[in-house]
Amino acid sequence: MSQTILHKAATRTLADHGWLKSYQTFSFGMQYNPERIQFGALRVLNDDWVNGGKGFGEHPHDNMEIISIPLEGALQHEDSLENVAVIEAGEIQVMSAGTGIYHKEFNKNRNEPVKFLQIWLFPNQRNVIPRYHQERYDTLMKPNQLTQILSPDKDDQGVWIYQDAWFNIGKFDRGIKTDYQFKNKGNGLYVFVIKGDVKVNDQILNERDGFGIWETENITIEAINEMEILLMEVPMNY
Amino acid sequence: MKKTEVLVVCTHQEILNTVVRLINSNIEMSAIGANTLEQAITTFRSANFDLVLVGAGLQKSEETELENVIKKLNRETPIVYHYGGGSGLLFTEIYQGLSN
Numbered sequence: 001m002s003q004t005i006l007h008k009a010a011t012r013t014l015a016d017h018g019w020l021k022s023y024q025t026f027s028f029g030m031q032y033n034p035e036r037i038q039f040g041a042l043r044v045l046n047d048d049w050v051n052g053g054k055g056f057g058e059h060p061h062d063n064m065e066i067i068s069i070p071l072e073g074a075l076q077h078e079d080s081l082e083n084v085a086v087i088e089a090g091e092i093q094v095m096s097a098g099t100g101i102y103h104k105e106f107n108k109n110r111n112e113p114v115k116f117l118q119i120w121l122f123p124n125q126r127n128v129i130p131r132y133h134q135e136r137y138d139t140l141m142k143p144n145q146l147t148q149i150l151s152p153d154k155d156d157q158g159v160w161i162y163q164d165a166w167f168n169i170g171k172f173d174r175g176i177k178t179d180y181q182f183k184n185k186g187n188g189l190y191v192f193v194i195k196g197d198v199k200v201n202d203q204i205l206n207e208r209d210g211f212g213i214w215e216t217e218n219i220t221i222e223a224i225n226e227m228e229i230l231l232m233e234v235p236m237n238y
Numbered sequence: 239m240k241k242t243e244v245l246v247v248c249t250h251q252e253i254l255n256t257v258v259r260l261i262n263s264n265i266e267m268s269a270i271g272a273n274t275l276e277q278a279i280t281t282f283r284s285a286n287f288d289l290v291l292v293g294a295g296l297q298k299s300e301e302t303e304l305e306n307v308i309k310k311l312n313r314e315t316p317i318v319y320h321y322g323g324g325s326g327l328l329f330t331e332i333y334q335g336l337s338n
Contacts, residue, residue: 027330034337037330044326060253062294062323097323099294100250122321127294 002216009208019054023047040236044120055106061097065161073114079103090138098128146170172223188214196227249295
């Protein structure tokens, strides 16, 4: 019998700092909701909007796999490993924070917001050497297909992290159906609807809804209308 | 009102300073930092803590030794492993540790 959890978009916490609007699926910062802590190894799913020219000043991280996926606009990244980079929509960035890393991240553009997903996964080992990586994935995407953008394997498609997790992203036309096969038994799948409406097995999801499903082998995804989704397969026990 | 006393252990001094500062910014909490196993044990022995937050940098064997010492001195003190290095998960970890 499959297990599921639904997080409607409107139930997310909004942290509004003026320059930053952060829609947070799970407890983050000063917000503590014991019912909304994590989905397996997936601990943070923030849907962030940063005003033009604004951003996060220098701050530390450790022992976390931190993934950023810009949806619109571009982010300027600088870190204590001396990486200076810009990531834009169609790219994915990962930092394995490990023993400790400092970074700052700003909206590259002064006149338009950057919208991006900030995703944190618990690592499968503590105190690794910090690392940074980014890759473009939009050139690999094909209509009505899922595209893998993250895995635990350095040699596999997309970025890699210290966790047995796989991310796929896809854009689908109305009425198109696809299946998802788990990579690892015991993993769960967290579906986040970036755009449009979608049915996952029997559950209808709308834009920015999140839906976790585990203890199942079969997942069918159907586009109710034109839609874009992010699928995050993560260990439920890690 | 009694503050929640937190001992933060992390070998990365800048991150330790940040985490201690963040906890101390909460009027209900008070934090002291230790950046080595030895300092953590000495500090734990010197005062009563409601929670120990273990951040990055200790070897696995050191983490185990710290757990053993704390359990021997005060079995009730929750030991929580800190992830993230900043404010993101910090207060949830503390509240969860205290509620458990």
